[in-house]
Amino acid sequence: MTEFTFDLLATDSGSAARRGRMTTRRGLIETPIFMPVGTQGTVKAMLPEALKEIGAQIILGNTYHLFLRPGHELIRNLGGLHRFMNWDRPILTDSGGFQVFSLGALRKIDEEGVRFQSHLDGSSHVLSPESSIAVQEALGADIIMAFDECIPYPASREYVAESTARSGRWARRCKLARSQGDGAALFGIVQGGMHPDLRAGSVNELLEIGFEGYAIGGLSVGEEAALMYEVMDNTLPLLPRDRPRYVMGVGTPENLIEGVSRGVDMFDCVMPTRNARNGVLFTSFGKVSIKQARYLADPLPVDPDCSCYVCGNYSRAYLRHLYQSNEILSSVLNTHHNLHYYLGLMQGVRDALDGGRFGEFKKDFYRKRADNPS
Numbered sequence: 001m002t003e004f005t006f007d008l009l010a011t012d013s014g015s016a017a018r019r020g021r022m023t024t025r026r027g028l029i030e031t032p033i034f035m036p037v038g039t040q041g042t043v044k045a046m047l048p049e050a051l052k053e054i055g056a057q058i059i060l061g062n063t064y065h066l067f068l069r070p071g072h073e074l075i076r077n078l079g080g081l082h083r084f085m086n087w088d089r090p091i092l093t094d095s096g097g098f099q100v101f102s103l104g105a106l107r108k109i110d111e112e113g114v115r116f117q118s119h120l121d122g123s124s125h126v127l128s129p130e131s132s133i134a135v136q137e138a139l140g141a142d143i144i145m146a147f148d149e150c151i152p153y154p155a156s157r158e159y160v161a162e163s164t165a166r167s168g169r170w171a172r173r174c175k176l177a178r179s180q181g182d183g184a185a186l187f188g189i190v191q192g193g194m195h196p197d198l199r200a201g202s203v204n205e206l207l208e209i210g211f212e213g214y215a216i217g218g219l220s221v222g223e224e225a226a227l228m229y230e231v232m233d234n235t236l237p238l239l240p241r242d243r244p245r246y247v248m249g250v251g252t253p254e255n256l257i258e259g260v261s262r263g264v265d266m267f268d269c270v271m272p273t274r275n276a277r278n279g280v281l282f283t284s285f286g287k288v289s290i291k292q293a294r295y296l297a298d299p300l301p302v303d304p305d306c307s308c309y310v311c312g313n314y315s316r317a318y319l320r321h322l323y324q325s326n327e328i329l330s331s332v333l334n335t336h337h338n339l340h341y342y343l344g345l346m347q348g349v350r351d352a353l354d355g356g357r358f359g360e361f362k363k364d365f366y367r368k369r370a371d372n373p374s
């Protein structure tokens with residue numbers, strides 16, 4: 001029996017946006033929510049205390065990475081991933097399929113699962129629905145994802161259909177593989193590429209199996225934003241209203257606002273953390289590339305409208321200096337600011353939905369960017 005619930009608290013009058021609350025065995029999660037990515041048991045450059053200070057409610061871990069290094073049994077023997085990384089709030093782990101395809105070498109996919117060579121030392125491994133669930137349970141994640149194939153884009157309709165059907169069979173095996181009494185919630189992942197009928201077929205199969213939540217996979221794989229939104233438009237209305245919807249790997253601030261408008265509850269993306277390490281900062285008026293010469297002696301904070309620790313204490317000149325000097329603190333401060341921006345954006349969305357003014361919030365979001373084309 002999982003201790004997982006989802007309550008729909010409010011819906012927006014002018015869109016499909018919704019305000020919700022998840023209850024997990026490690027605490028509440030207010031939605032819509034952005035989940036910082038913590039691939040190898042750390043949200044890069046962030047102390048857990050700093051993550052809490054900026055309001056992170058749940059973070060992500062990666063089955064593929066932790067399975068290969070340091071190993072899920074080692075982490076289990078040390079008390080699980082929460083203890084290992086000193087994070088006592090919820091953790092969601094991906095099932096590893098995507099990473100095998102984006103990182104693994106010489107991989108071979110068949111009905112059993114995926115055989116691949118580690119990108120670290122070339123050693124051979126197999127990930128299957130059963131082993132992926134076992135790894136995620138050993139890590140102790142509070143929300144675990146079904147083992148699937150994230151279909152590359154573009155792909156032939158025939159391949160999309162075959163892969164989606166296989167991911168459906170894998171989803172059924174994942175549900176059967178769960179340990180009874182493990183309090184984690186298992187989410188199914190909808191595939192189907194960019195084909196509405198194959199997406200609908202995938203939804204129907206997952207609904208028949210039954211999951212605590214539903215992810216839309218196979219997006220943010222290089223398609224145009226318009227196509228991403230079209231798939232959301234076709235797929236989200238088919239999912240149960242009383243279950244969380246999670247779009248994987250999404251996205252830019254605009255993607256989050258558009259996804260919320262279409263009824264998405266959960267998002268994850270490496271964008272705020274990866275861009276931080278590359279000196280690209282998110283602000284209410286667009287992106288700032290801190291390495292640009294114009295910031296050399298700029299005394300202003302990154303975003304004068306931002307209330308974060310970084311904007312309260314450091315100038316653009318200093319952040320540019322750190323980046324140019326390749327200082328470790330550059331990644332720390334830039335990541336702190338970018339995650340504060342992403343989490344703050346979603347806090348603003350939740351407040352707007354609570355106040356019945358999401359439409360105004362969305363207009364204001366775009367107006368601020370239009371006034372300052374970066």
Ligand SMILES: CNc1nc2c(CC[C@H]3O[C@H](OC)[C@H](OC)[C@@H](OC)[C@@H]3OC)c3nc(N)[nH]c(=O)c3cc2[nH]1
Binds near residue numbers: 060095148189268
């Ligand atoms: C970017 N576009 C993107 N990312 C997709 C991820 C991975 C999400 C994953 O993306 C990184 O792994 C590479 C993150 O680590 C760097 C992971 O956080 C731990 C995150 O796990 C939820 C997908 N995962 C599955 N299982 N199925 C998908 O269809 C899928 C689609 C994605 N599109």
